[in-house]
Amino acid sequence: MIALEAKGLIKCYTAVPAVSDVSFSLSSGEVLGCLGPNGSGKSTTVRMLTGLLEPSRGQVLSGGKNIQDDLVGYRKHLGYVPEEADLYPFLSGWEYLELVGTLRGLVARQLAKKIDAMLELFSLYPHRHSAIGSYSKGMRQRILLIAALLHDPQLLIFDEPLSGLDVTSALIVKNLIKGLGERGKAVFYCSHVLEVVEKVCSHVMILRRGRVLAYAPTGDLQKAVGGPNLEHAFVHLVEDRDAEQTARDIIQVMDAA
Amino acid sequence: MITSLSPPPASKWQQSLRSPFARLVRHCVDRIFHGRETSEADGVDFGIGVVLGLLALPGIFASLFLIDKYGSLFQLIRGDLDFDPYAASLPDEYFFIVLSMVVTASVAVWKWDSLLPDRRDYNNLAPLPIRSRSFFLANLLALLLLAAILSLDVNAASIVLFPLVVCGSRASFGYFARFLGAHFVSVVLGSVFGFLVVLAILGMLMTILPFRVFRKSSLYVRFAIILFLMTILSTSFVVPPTIHALAEHPHSPLTLLPTVWFLALCQSLLGRADPLLHSLGWTALVATCIALGCALGAYAFGYHRCFTRSSETMVGLPAGGGAIVPRLFVLLDRLILRSPFERASFRFTIRALVRGPNQALALCWFAGLGIVIASQTLFAAVSATTHTTERFPCAEVLGIPLTLAYFLILGLRCAFDIPATLRANWLFRLTVNPKTRECAPLARKVIFTFLVPALILICFPLYAYFWGWRTSLIHTAIVAAMCVALTEVSLMRFRKVPFTCSAPPFKSHAIVAILVYIFGFFVFSAFTATVERWALDDPIRFLVFALFFPGVWLALREWRRSLTYLDKQIIFEEKSSPAVEGMNLTYGP
Numbered sequence: 001m002i003a004l005e006a007k008g009l010i011k012c013y014t015a016v017p018a019v020s021d022v023s024f025s026l027s028s029g030e031v032l033g034c035l036g037p038n039g040s041g042k043s044t045t046v047r048m049l050t051g052l053l054e055p056s057r058g059q060v061l062s063g064g065k066n067i068q069d070d071l072v073g074y075r076k077h078l079g080y081v082p083e084e085a086d087l088y089p090f091l092s093g094w095e096y097l098e099l100v101g102t103l104r105g106l107v108a109r110q111l112a113k114k115i116d117a118m119l120e121l122f123s124l125y126p127h128r129h130s131a132i133g134s135y136s137k138g139m140r141q142r143i144l145l146i147a148a149l150l151h152d153p154q155l156l157i158f159d160e161p162l163s164g165l166d167v168t169s170a171l172i173v174k175n176l177i178k179g180l181g182e183r184g185k186a187v188f189y190c191s192h193v194l195e196v197v198e199k200v201c202s203h204v205m206i207l208r209r210g211r212v213l214a215y216a217p218t219g220d221l222q223k224a225v226g227g228p229n230l231e232h233a234f235v236h237l238v239e240d241r242d243a244e245q246t247a248r249d250i251i252q253v254m255d256a257a
Numbered sequence: 258m259i260t261s262l263s264p265p266p267a268s269k270w271q272q273s274l275r276s277p278f279a280r281l282v283r284h285c286v287d288r289i290f291h292g293r294e295t296s297e298a299d300g301v302d303f304g305i306g307v308v309l310g311l312l313a314l315p316g317i318f319a320s321l322f323l324i325d326k327y328g329s330l331f332q333l334i335r336g337d338l339d340f341d342p343y344a345a346s347l348p349d350e351y352f353f354i355v356l357s358m359v360v361t362a363s364v365a366v367w368k369w370d371s372l373l374p375d376r377r378d379y380n381n382l383a384p385l386p387i388r389s390r391s392f393f394l395a396n397l398l399a400l401l402l403l404a405a406i407l408s409l410d411v412n413a414a415s416i417v418l419f420p421l422v423v424c425g426s427r428a429s430f431g432y433f434a435r436f437l438g439a440h441f442v443s444v445v446l447g448s449v450f451g452f453l454v455v456l457a458i459l460g461m462l463m464t465i466l467p468f469r470v471f472r473k474s475s476l477y478v479r480f481a482i483i484l485f486l487m488t489i490l491s492t493s494f495v496v497p498p499t500i501h502a503l504a505e506h507p508h509s510p511l512t513l514l515p516t517v518w519f520l521a522l523c524q525s526l527l528g529r530a531d532p533l534l535h536s537l538g539w540t541a542l543v544a545t546c547i548a549l550g551c552a553l554g555a556y557a558f559g560y561h562r563c564f565t566r567s568s569e570t571m572v573g574l575p576a577g578g579g580a581i582v583p584r585l586f587v588l589l590d591r592l593i594l595r596s597p598f599e600r601a602s603f604r605f606t607i608r609a610l611v612r613g614p615n616q617a618l619a620l621c622w623f624a625g626l627g628i629v630i631a632s633q634t635l636f637a638a639v640s641a642t643t644h645t646t647e648r649f650p651c652a653e654v655l656g657i658p659l660t661l662a663y664f665l666i667l668g669l670r671c672a673f674d675i676p677a678t679l680r681a682n683w684l685f686r687l688t689v690n691p692k693t694r695e696c697a698p699l700a701r702k703v704i705f706t707f708l709v710p711a712l713i714l715i716c717f718p719l720y721a722y723f724w725g726w727r728t729s730l731i732h733t734a735i736v737a738a739m740c741v742a743l744t745e746v747s748l749m750r751f752r753k754v755p756f757t758c759s760a761p762p763f764k765s766h767a768i769v770a771i772l773v774y775i776f777g778f779f780v781f782s783a784f785t786a787t788v789e790r791w792a793l794d795d796p797i798r799f800l801v802f803a804l805f806f807p808g809v810w811l812a813l814r815e816w817r818r819s820l821t822y823l824d825k826q827i828i829f830e831e832k833s834s835p836a837v838e839g840m841n842l843t844y845g846p
Contacts, residue, residue, distance in 0.1 A: 052686055072690045080687060086680040088605075090612035095604070102601035103688040108590075131612075147684075 003028050003155050003186035004049065008058035011044050017056070018044045019210040026188055026203075028154070031181040033201030033218070034190040037238055041210035042190050043083055046159050049188060050080050062155070076104070079148035083159040083190075085140035089133030093124055093143050096132060100147040111150070118146040122169070137164030145173065156180060159190045174200055198230040208238050278391060285399030288378065289371045309410045312364065315356055316411060320418035323349055327422045342423045343436065343527055347520070348497035349423075350440065353415050354519045355493040357444040359486045360411045361404075362451035365459075366479050366486075370614065372400065372459055373559055393560055400456065400556070408448035416441050439526035446545050447519040453548035454515075455482065460555025463562050476614060480621040487625045489516055500524075504533045512537060518544060593702055598695050606703050606755045610669075613677045616756065623668025631660045649793045650724055650732075656786030658716045658736045662708060663781045666740065667774065669704050670747045673755035682757040682829055689754065691827050697748045700755060704744050712737055728793065735789055735802060742809045743781060749816065753828050761831040 002025050009022040019041040026032045036042050047053035049060055051071045060067045067074040087096055094115060101111040119125040122142040132140060141164045148156060158177070162170045177200050180187055191197050197204060197218075204221050206214040214221055214237055218230065225233040235243070290308065327342060365372065374382075374396055382392055409416075420437040462471055462478060496511060500520065503509055511517050512533075521537035524530040530538060586604055594600045610616050638653035676682075712733055720729035792798035 050687060052683065075687055078687075082683060084680070086678070086683060088609070088678050088681045090677070091605075091608060095608065099601050099605055100684060100688070102597050102604070103684070105597040108587075 001028050002026070002064075003030075003062065004188065005061040005064075006045070006049065006058070007061065009045065009048055009055045009060065010057040011041075011048060011053065012056045017210055019048070019055075022058075022207070022210070022212055024205050024212065024215055026155075026186045028186050029181055029184045030203055031177060031187040031189055031201045032203045032205060033197035034188065034205050034207065035192075035194065035197060035234060035238075036207035036213075039209075040207040040238075042207055043159065044210075045207065046083075046157060046188070046190055049157055050078065051075060076151075077154040079151070079153035079156040081141075081144045081148045081156075081158045081161045083163075085137065085144055085164070087132045087140055087143060089131060091132055092129045093119065093132060093135065093139075094128040096143060097146055097150065101150050104151045106151060114150060115146070118150065122146055122172075138166055138169060141165055142169060153185070155186045155188075157188045157190075160192070161189070162191070162193060162196065194229075194231045194234055204230070206234065206237055213237050277387075278395060281387065281391060281395035282398050282402070285396045286402060288374075289368055289399060289403055308364075309406070312360055312407065312411050313413050315360060316353070316414035317418070319349075319353065319356060320415050320422060323419070323422050327425065343529060346419075346423045346436075347500065347524075348494065349419070350443070350523055351497045351500075351516065351520045352493050353412070353419060353440070353444050354447045354523070355489055355516050357408070357412050357415075357448040358451035358516060358519075359490045361407050361448040362455050362482065362486055364407055365452050365455035366482050367618075369455075369459060369475065369479055372456060373463065373556070393557075396560070397553075397556060404449055404452040404456075407452060408445045411448055412441075412444040415444060435527065439523045442526060443519045443523035443541075446522070446541065447516070450515060450519070450541075450545045450548050453545070453552040457548060457551040457555045458482070460552065460557075460559035463559035464555060468562075476617055476621075479618060480625065483618070483622055484625040484628070487622075489514065491626075491630060496520075500534070501531070503537075504531050507533055515541070515544060589706070596695060598689060598693060599699055599702070602695075602699050602754050603702060606673075606699070607706075609677045609756045610672060610703075613675075613756065615675050616672045616677060619672045619675055620668045623664045623671065627661045627664025627668075630664075631657045634660065648724075649728060649790065650720070652783070652786040652790040655732060655789050656782045658712070658732075659739060659782040659785055660778075661711075662736060662740050663743065663778055665707055665711075666704055666743050666747060669707065670700075670751075673700060673751070673753075674758075674761055675756065676758060676760055677756035679757075679759055682754075685754050685757045686829055689827060692825075693827055694825060696753055696827055697751045700748055700751055701744055703755070708737075708740055712740075731793070731799075732789065735785070738802070738806050739781065739785055742806065745809070745813050749813070750824075752825060758828055759830050 004026040006022055006024050009019055010017055011019040022041070022045055024032065034042055034045070044053065048055050051060070051067050051074060054068065062074050062077075088099075091099065097115045097118070098111065101115065102108070106114070116125065116128075119128050122145070124139060124142055124146075127135070127139065132143065135143070141161070145161060148158075161173055161177075165173060174196060177187055177189060181200075181202065189197065189201055201218055204214070204216065204218045205212060214233075216224065221233055222228075222230060225236050227233050227236060327345070374392065378392075416437070420433055420440055424433040424436050458478065462474065466474065493516075496514070496517060497520075499509075499511060500517070503511060503517075518537050518541035521530060521534040522541040523538075524534050525538035586600075589603065590600055594603050610620065634653050635657055638651055716736060717729050717733045720732050788801060792801060
């Protein structure tokens with residue numbers, strides 16, 4: 001069953017489009033990795049998928065219906081981890097999760113139990129009453145992850161969810177994403193970390209300058225490009241300059257100074 | 258033919274302006290003006306020019322309003338031929354001293370968190386090869402520069418206009434120059450003194466208190482300072498008539514007021530001071546030097562604590578976890594909060610109001626102003642007659658709860674417009690139904706949460722104790738009904754979750770809005786109390802209220818009906834109406 005479908009998405013902030021003609025579909029149980037260099041349109045695409053941004057053209061469909069027709073209904077089944085951990089610094093971790101859970105209509109008693117359990121599992125329970133303003137980047141990221149999972153959504157959109165996480169937490173989240181896919185959830189996963197995408201995602205979509213450069217099952221993409229791993233495929237498709245040579249040039253400029 | 262394209266060699270002055278230290282000083286001035294990370298995220302960051310312009314405004318208005326008093330034509334019309342400008346200007350001089358001190362100190366309170374370097378400065382500057390001493394001196398220089406700029410800016414208009422207005426009818430330049438000099442010294446020193454005292458308090462608290470306690474107590478200290486400033490501002494008309502009587506009462510508490518010292522300094526410079534005023538004038542100079550010394554010392558110690566040790570103070574701040582507040586929320590859930598949106602947003606609003614520094618400060622400012630005016634009214638009423646022995650309270654006494662309620666409602670309404678960490682509002686954008694009509698009801702419930710307990714627990718018992726339960730019941734009912742009407746009017750265009758929308762732009766009609774608030778205060782408080790007192794003598798007169806409240810209700814209902822669909826949709830961004838509306842036809846592949 002197709003959980004999320006993008007049809008010819010175009011977004012123009014000015015005359016120059018940030019995203020032009022992005023199309024893909026994401027079925028239940030699939031984990032779709034979205035890759036692309038900086039400025040390729042990943043974040044704009046994600047914001048359109050969450051309904052935070054309205055496409056200039058094209059549609060985002062969920063269950064065959066345009067999400068703009070019933071944004072509230074769509075967002076009930078959506079869990080979202082944004083790229084930046086923008087949280088309210090004056091709330092404690094517990095209070096923030098209570099705010100999210102209540103806004104999502106979860107019953108108070110169940111919500112409290114769920115929050116406590118999640119905080120315990122994400123090693124945040126001892127800090128539950130500390131202000132978010134005093135949290136480290138990794139702690140904020142874990143709060144975002146819990147907030148996205150609290151209501152057991154069918155569709156999850158993760159934008160750089162491993163940012164700032166320590167090794168153990170990152171490992172947990174990687175396994176979690178895999179597990180979510182296996183449990184039939186549809187996961188859209190945006191990242192710069194190619195190794196993780198390779199291990200976690202069933203499908204990969206590569207964006208460049210707002211366009212889809214490649215969209216295929218992870219294994220198929222590697223086979224098509226003919227390299228040993230996803231990094232090779234990515235460099236082959238996206239990078240138009242030699243990374244090693246650029247690094248050498250930088251060192252040369254440093255020496256000259 | 259162009260022979261050389263190389264720029265002319267920079268002068269020594271230009272070179273020193275480009276030096277790393279000068280750049281550091283500029284950075285410090287910028288960071289003080291533009292505030293901390295949180296204020297940038299809140300989207301309430303103003304440019305330096307706008308701030309300076311706004312600060313100069315009160316002085317301009319105050320000076321211009323005095324033309325009527327000092328103009329020679331007006332004196333001729335009034336037949337006031339023995340007019341002595343020096344003597345007549347004493348109350349106004351005192352007002353300008355108070356105004357300069359209050360405005361400058363208020364700016365220092367407003368910029369409380371950015372006066373000393375914080376953790377962000379430490380993170381950005383500590384890794385750079387800058388000596389701690391250099392940053393210490395740069396920030397100190399920036400603070401002194403800021404004190405000087407503010408003192409001159411706040412008083413810029415009055416320094417020029419006030420002496421011109423006062424001495425305009427006198428031909429002698431010496432007369433004018435002497436007044437200008439005395440006025441300049443007293444208002445500028447008053448401003449500097451106000452700034453330095455706030456800086457000294459900040460530095461001392463930071464030095465003495467543990468970091469956690471300092472952060473928690475900061476808000477209360479700022480509130481106390483604002484309350485004090487409001488008190489001296491609102492009582493500025495009481496002090497001048499008693500100044501020359503001070504010689505007979507040298508131990509009067511008035512001699513402890515810093516504003517009186519600076520007025521005495523002005524009188525000394527004008528040659529109008531008696532021995533007591535002369536000594537008080539010296540006190541002003543000594544106090545300014547002491548304030549400077551204290552501020553420098555406190556700055557040095559505070560700097561050591563907050564900057565050089567900021568890596569050690571990265572400790573978690575307690576935000577919640579108590580047992581009473583969550584129980585209160587559960588109780589309110591059962592009583593008034595119906596939907597998940599209301600429950601979640603109500604908790605969020607209360608927490609942001611209490612913990613958000615800008616929001617709490619705005620509310621404190623309004624509450625402080627309300628308390629000051631109400632207490633003045635009370636003292637005036639009590640000193641005039643013995644009301645408690647009368648059958649009904651006088652209009653002034655009846656107006657006290659109305660005054661407090663007016664400023665509380667207005668304060669809450671204004672605080673709702675101040676965003677709290679605007680970037681984090683994506684959560685509400687993502688989860689709240691854009692068609693929801695629950696924003697105004699939510700704001701109404703928050704306002705009533707503050708008002709209803711005050712009415713039931715304070716207003717009703719107090720009036721019942723002094724004037725009997727019947728009068729108290731009538732008065733409480735009228736206050737409650739007026740509060741409902743004012744709340745409804747203040748929330749007429751309210752369609753946002755409090756604190757989640759960008760700050761409204763400074764509009765050209767802001768001055769008109771302020772005048773409306775002032776007019777509204779007199780109607781809501783003084784006029785209503787007068788009508789109520791009139792009605793208490795003959796209960797049939799209460800029909801006026803019986804007609805007024807349904808009238809307001811009907812008008813509001815009609816107004817709501819006239820709203821379009823777009824006027825009711827929830828907003829997360831306040832946009833000013835563009836002069837020309839674009840048709841947005843520029844998209845395409």
